[in-house]
Amino acid sequence: MMARKLPAKDVVIIGLGWTGSILAYELASAGLDVIAIERGPWRDTATDFPPSYSPDELRYAIRLDLFLRPEQDTLTIRNNLSQTALPIRHFVSFLPGNGVGGAGVHWNGQTWRFLPTDFRLRSHLEQRYGKAALPEDMTIQDWPVSYDELEPYYDRFEKLCGTSGKAGNLRGEKQPGGNPFEGWRSSEYPTPPLKQTLGPTLFAEAARKLGHSPFPQPASNLSEAYTNPLGLRIGQCTYCGFCERFGCGNYSKSSPQVCVLPALMRLPNFSAQTECEVTRINLDSAGKRATGVTYVDTSGEEWEQPANIVLVCAYALFNVRMLLLSGIGKPYDGQSGQGVVGRNYAYQTTSSVGVILKDKILNPFIATGAHGMMIDDYNGDNFDHSGLGFVGGGYMGAGQTNARPIQTRPVPRGTPKWGTQWKKATAETYQRGFSLSTHGSSYSYRDCYLDLDPTYKDRFGRPLMRMTFDFHENELKMSAYLTDRLAEIARAMDPVEITANPRKGPYNVNIYQTTHNTGGTVMGADPATSVVNRFCQSWDVHNVFVPGGASVFPQNHGYNPTNTVGALAYWTADAIRQRYLKNPGPLA
């Protein structure tokens, strides 16, 4: 049956999470007629995650009630090209969001900027260490945008969120108490740092003793009430310990629900359509211009939504799939290394050090997604990599996100998994045990990519996306080095016991790591190695933009992605408003 055609809009947005809501607000404010089509349900604080039942570990953290259901969409996974990819039937390693707000509902609020050198990664490393220092199959590349260009947009996203933190570099001047390694900031954080519990405080003391520079992690769980530039009020965080995997019942974790939607929904020229899944972006007969999108509603009926501009604002992985299914850009072929869509998929190389202290009362349940004390001494190229045999790095430290007891019950090494001894150790260690972590980079490689699976299909019969990914020696060495440094600090905390867990290969989809999937629609200066140009505009179809989803990252750096995602959303919105609308066509 033919899809029924709806009246045309100026802009159609696929997905109403952080990037979709920011772009919608910016473009609808400029007078454009905007519709966002979201495949999940509408969600708001009062209805879907009020304090009365939001703190429910089983429902949200274990049964994953707010996340994408694999029956709706998932992907297949293999570690290398010789394996047969099999479907992820139940998400564990990473947890894609679903519904209005997207991953902005369930994130932890860690709001980091990338380092200035991260944006010119390949040139910087080749200049400092020589071309031979990089593995031949490593496909890292410079970003097509500099830190200096992006700084005002980081600033805008942080002000949208009201991020709590302490600047370490204000317009080039080092600031005591902040991160001495960060890029320059045009202004102080919108709100002061969160208060620290005992665990992070002890970590910071130990790190300082060893000559490191600890600082409070930048957090979008707010230290005090704040009104953002859209006039929306964000509440003070109560340290409830139900952030990641949960919606915030206090309006104090920044999210599209709290920071954008109440203002956006008042704009009469914006509308949201929920529980409708876009199945493809439609192109004109020459394949050079998008004519709109086709979507399917919950009854299975197909609709065509014509539009002049199509914004691909789904979760990073599904941005890649949308372009592959729509035939936009040349698909990447892992055998030949040719093509671009799906190329340079990367992840995050995390590790931890478990610490058990003597006679301490940590009250570990007093927590937020992003409070904590960190050091950045071993991130990016903040330290000399000469002779280390790897490049890259990450931040590390003590961030107590929760101590919800189904998942968080530290016990000494060698404790049985059940029975009398297990129970005794569980009771005795809960207040004294916690975990330090490293958050390492994941550089891109020729054999780590996304394409369409030859076997498995979704409910509409479309191929699932296939992920081919494993950790490479560079990342495993980096993780071992960082974890050793973290263990040194842990030893300085006078522990009873520490357990270092550096990241080990192969990549295991059954172990939770992070929901930081990057790349696949990489931004770049050269169409031979990128899918979108420096304004996140498709090289092939000029009225299609991928405005800042982490799919545009050329590789992943040693930080959480959301701040960069938000900054790029504003960057793209400005490019569309100030350049594209005046002269629709390729911007680069």
Next chain:
Amino acid sequence: MTATSISRRALLASAASIVVTSVSANARIITGAMPWSPSAANPPRPWRPGPWQFFTADEAATVEAAVDRLIPPDEHGVGGKDAGCAVFIDRQLAGPYGRAEGLYMRPPFMAGAATQGNQSPDAPAALYRAGLRSLADHVKANFGGASFAALSPQDQDAVLSGLEKGSIELKNINSADFFNLLLQNAQEGYFADPIYGGNRDMAGWKLVGFPGTRYDYRDWVERHNEPYPLPPVAITGRADWTVR
């Protein structure tokens, strides 16, 4: 555990200031304001007391005995049985979890590398049914026709340990996988909110000192090394708040 969309429909219909245009029964456009109205909610579904919903009487006896060895009663608090872990597992298996609702269950099912995750075509309810039947057969054959529940605690521990290590092989199911599923669900029952039938009297939370759903610790963040003074609270409150 997923609430119906009745509240959502009611909410959309009742919000007069919002323009809700239906282009068909299922394609809904929201514009003009946040689609919110009082009393709309998506609350959890509490467990209901009553007979077993999934387990047979024999299966229930086995699971109650097993959870009481996995989490034994002792001076630190009640065991898995009295905390309601078997009831919790029963209600979970009778619901969406037991049916693997929401998971990707399309064929082909192929065994893969361990790194590729669970590829079983069986939902948890089917795994329990097969695992408990095989376990009953094993115990009957090796302990003179007895049931698991009738064994001494030492023998029960030996059987559980054999499953955990894989030294006891079960028909039709990997014994270690079955053990891990049972252990995972027993611990979920011991530490989940009591609204799902386990963690009775918040025994699991009292064991470790978790205050539950208090949701506001602002006055205690910087009181380092001081025990948090308030007892736990669950989604439905505390037993001593209820008139008996």
